[in-house]
Amino acid sequence: MAGLTNAESLATLDARFPTSGGTDYIAWSVNGSSEFSGLARTAIGATGWAAATSADPSVKANGTALTSATASSGGTVSHFAIFSASSGGTQRTDWTTLAASKTVATGDQLTAAIGAIAVTLT
Amino acid sequence: MAITYQGIGTIGANSSAATTLNVPYPSGIQAGDVMVLVANVDSTTAPSLPSGWTAGVNYTAVSTQVPSGRVAVKVATGSESGNLAVTTPSATGNGYILLFRGVDNTTPIDVAGTTVSPASATTYNIPTLTTSRTGVALVAGGTANGPGGSWSTITAPATMTEVVDTTNAVVPVMAVDYLIWSGSGATGTVPIIRSSSLRGCGWMIALRPAATQQAVSGTVAGTSDTSATVALQAAVAGTAAASSGVSAAPAAVMGVSGATAAVAAASLAAMLLAPVSGTTVAAVSDVSGTATAQLAVAGQVDAVSDVAGAVVGGSTTDVSGTVDAVSGVVGEVGLMAGVAGAAAVTTTVTADVTSRQGITGSADAQTAVSGTVSGLLPITGATAGESATTGAVALQAAVSGTVVAQTGVTGEVSDPIPPDANPVTITLRETGHQTTATPTTRTTARPVTTTHATTARPSTRATARTSAHATTPEQR
Numbered sequence: 001m002a003g004l005t006n007a008e009s010l011a012t013l014d015a016r017f018p019t020s021g022g023t024d025y026i027a028w029s030v031n032g033s034s035e036f037s038g039l040a041r042t043a044i045g046a047t048g049w050a051a052a053t054s055a056d057p058s059v060k061a062n063g064t065a066l067t068s069a070t071a072s073s074g075g076t077v078s079h080f081a082i083f084s085a086s087s088g089g090t091q092r093t094d095w096t097t098l099a100a101s102k103t104v105a106t107g108d109q110l111t112a113a114i115g116a117i118a119v120t121l122t
Numbered sequence: 123m124a125i126t127y128q129g130i131g132t133i134g135a136n137s138s139a140a141t142t143l144n145v146p147y148p149s150g151i152q153a154g155d156v157m158v159l160v161a162n163v164d165s166t167t168a169p170s171l172p173s174g175w176t177a178g179v180n181y182t183a184v185s186t187q188v189p190s191g192r193v194a195v196k197v198a199t200g201s202e203s204g205n206l207a208v209t210t211p212s213a214t215g216n217g218y219i220l221l222f223r224g225v226d227n228t229t230p231i232d233v234a235g236t237t238v239s240p241a242s243a244t245t246y247n248i249p250t251l252t253t254s255r256t257g258v259a260l261v262a263g264g265t266a267n268g269p270g271g272s273w274s275t276i277t278a279p280a281t282m283t284e285v286v287d288t289t290n291a292v293v294p295v296m297a298v299d300y301l302i303w304s305g306s307g308a309t310g311t312v313p314i315i316r317s318s319s320l321r322g323c324g325w326m327i328a329l330r331p332a333a334t335q336q337a338v339s340g341t342v343a344g345t346s347d348t349s350a351t352v353a354l355q356a357a358v359a360g361t362a363a364a365s366s367g368v369s370a371a372p373a374a375v376m377g378v379s380g381a382t383a384a385v386a387a388a389s390l391a392a393m394l395l396a397p398v399s400g401t402t403v404a405a406v407s408d409v410s411g412t413a414t415a416q417l418a419v420a421g422q423v424d425a426v427s428d429v430a431g432a433v434v435g436g437s438t439t440d441v442s443g444t445v446d447a448v449s450g451v452v453g454e455v456g457l458m459a460g461v462a463g464a465a466a467v468t469t470t471v472t473a474d475v476t477s478r479q480g481i482t483g484s485a486d487a488q489t490a491v492s493g494t495v496s497g498l499l500p501i502t503g504a505t506a507g508e509s510a511t512t513g514a515v516a517l518q519a520a521v522s523g524t525v526v527a528q529t530g531v532t533g534e535v536s537d538p539i540p541p542d543a544n545p546v547t548i549t550l551r552e553t554g555h556q557t558t559a560t561p562t563t564r565t566t567a568r569p570v571t572t573t574h575a576t577t578a579r580p581s582t583r584a585t586a587r588t589s590a591h592a593t594t595p596e597q598r
Contacts, residue, residue: 059341070333080340093342102336106255106306107226109333116339 009121010058016092017049017060017119024049025086026066026117028110029079032095038073039104041086042066042112050115061118068110076103077110080117093119123332125259125302128155128221130285134205135216143169144205145217153200156225156329160286161217162191162265162294163210169217170209172196179235181265181323188213189265189294193235193327197227216296218286222259225329232258232330239323246324248312256306259329261298264314266322268295274315279305294322303328 004012017024025041035041043066050063078101084090102110131148143161151157158178161169168180168190178193198221208217226232236249246264262276263286276282282299297314314324 067335077338080338082342093344096340096342098338098340100338102338104336105257105334107331107333109335110338111335112338116337118339118341119344120341121344 004121006054006056006058010052010054013052013058013060013119013121017052019049019051019063020047022046022049023084024092025083025089026068026112027081027083027091028068028077029081029095030075030077032079032097035081036075036077038075038106039071039077039110040069041083042068042110043086044082044117057120057122059115059118059120061115062112063114065114066112066117070107070109071104072106074103074105074108076101082119123224123334124257125222125224125329125331127259127283127285127300127302128223130221131219133216133218133286133288136210136214139212139214141210141212143208143210143215143217145208145219146205147202148219148221151198151200151202151221152223153198154223154227155198155200156222156227156230157196157198157202158220158222158261158327158329159194159196159206159208159217160191160220160263160296160298161208161210161215162189162296163213163215164188164267164294165190165211165213165215167211168192169211169215172206172208176230178231178327179237179325181237181239181325183267183321183323184239184241187267187321189267189322191265191294191296191323191325193261193263193325195230195327195329197225197230216288216294218298220261220285220298220300222329224332225259226332229330232328235325235327237323237325240321242319242321244316244319246314246316246322248314248324248326250308250310250312251326251328252308253303253306253328254330256304257331258303258306259331260301260303260309260312260326261329262300262312262314262324262326263296263298264316264322264324265294265296266316266320268320271295271316271318271320273297274317275299276301276312276314278312279303279309295320 022044023046024044026044027041028036028039030036044062045064048062048064048066050061052058052060077098079095079097081091081095082093084092104110128150129148132146134143134145136143143163145159145161147157159172159175163169166182166186166188168182169192171177171192171194175194175196178195180190180192182190206219232253232255233251236251238246238248240246248262260279260282262282264273268288273284273287275284276299280301280303282301284297284299286296286298288295288297299314303309309326309328312324312326316322
């Protein structure tokens with residue numbers, strides 16, 4: 001496959017999503033184009049990224065389970081994106097479709113098991 | 123997580139005045155369940171809040187009369203058994219514990235409860251409360267200065283389930299209902315109705331459901347539009363393209379067997395190393411850095427236009443295709459050994475053009491070359507510096523083809539050919555004048571340097587190390 005070698009993908013992912021010192025957050029969307037105001041961004045945490053895998057393609061994923069805040073309003077969450085801060089900041093990934101949309105009501109939370117939020121680079 | 127009702131413990135009662143009310147725990151308690159204690163006394167003072175319990179509501183009959191009571195909640199540890207001892211004023215009383223599952227353990231009570239304390243009445247209108255979300259458990263009850271009468275099931279905001287309805291067993295009498303409410307917001311007034319008119323109290327609390335957690339997953343597949351370095355390294359078997367907007371260096375290092383293109387607006391170096399076996403290595407336009415193609419390039423190397431940096435065909439060996447730097451090259455264009463095809467520099471080259479060893483095809487520098495055009499040894503094809511060449515045109519040993527410098531050559535044309543070198547022809551075309559070194563054998567030990575001043579362009583000089591060459595009178 002054309003593109004980066006697996007080793008280069010791994011190195012790039014680890015450089016851009018480090019295993020320590022990270023300040024990334026997951027933002028949620030109900031339309032794939034803007035952030036859902038009913039659910040605050042979820043912190044990945046300074047050490048929340050696991051090391052990129054050596055598999056092909058290399059995968060960068062969350063190394064700890066994540067739990068969102070409780071929703072302040074209802075909606076069907078269909079997309080997520082990675083941002084550099086808890087509000088504002090830089091959008092680091094495009095809005096990406098969740099494997100399955102989730103309808104949340106007020107008070108509900110989203111969880112991401114270890115490895116559930118992933119980034120690949122090919 | 124939806125709240126579910128798990129049951130109620132046996133009603134504890136003091137039929138005679140006492141200061142401790144023992145209320146049995148319900149069975150089946152699990153850690154995380156939420157217990158709701160309701161304790162009523164025939165007193166104007168409510169029971170004390172047991173240790174570890176959170177106050178819900180207190181109530182006392184109108185005008186500080188009996189009865190009074192308390193509702194409290196607690197998250198179960200799962201180890202509860204026997205009775206809960208509730209301290210009360212010295213009075214008769216009764217109490218019970220309801221058990222719910224799926225209640226938020228952090229904030230069991232969703233919003234503050236409400237109470238009403240009417241004088242003698244059959245309907246106690248419990249004031250509305252406003253829930254924060256759907257799925258709360260509304261728990262509503264009444265207590266009256268009985269005995270006597272019974273209680274109807276509460277029907278607002280929807281029909282509830284009545285789980286306690288005491289009549290005259292022990293003073294005071296009481297009832298409790300619950301509803302897992304699918305609505306949210308204001309409940310509206312909730313009437314609890316008795317069959318007989320008595321003074322008493324009505325109350326209601328709302329238990330908050332535990333947060334429903336839904337697992338999500340997703341993968342961001344990163345491909346293009348990256349602002350980071352795009353690096354292409356070994357063993358790329360297909361086409362590797364960094365098309366546009368690449369702000370860092372695209373590098374294809376080794377073993378690229380397909381075509382590799384750095385097309386537009388590459389602001390840094392585009393490097394193609396060895397061995398590139400594809401057909402085309404192209405740095406097409408607006409390359410502001412260096413485009414380098416080194417060893418063993420089997421295909422064509424093109425630097426087409428507006429290359430602001432150097433284009434180095436450092437093809438020290440085995441470039442079998444064409445190397446073209448066409449126009450607008452302001453840096454160096456270097457073609458070294460082993461170029462088997464044509465090497466062409468067409469227009470507006472402001473720097474040096476070097477064609478060195480082993481060029482078997484033609485090497486052309488055509489117009490407006492302001493730097494030096496040099497062809498070293500051994501060149502078997504033609505080398506031409508045609509017009510407006512302001513720098514030197516140097517042709518050295520073993521040129522076996524034709525060397526042509528046409529009009530407007532303001533620099534030097536030299537041919538330092540060794541005595542045993544191959545025949546060479548040098549032609550200077552300028553308003554009909556020619557200096558020609560026709561094929562001959564160079565036999566002099568040291569070449570004679572001759573300066574030819576033409577009538578049309580006095581600055582034009584041709585220096586040739588030849589033993590015999592025809593000159594016109596004007597060139598003397």
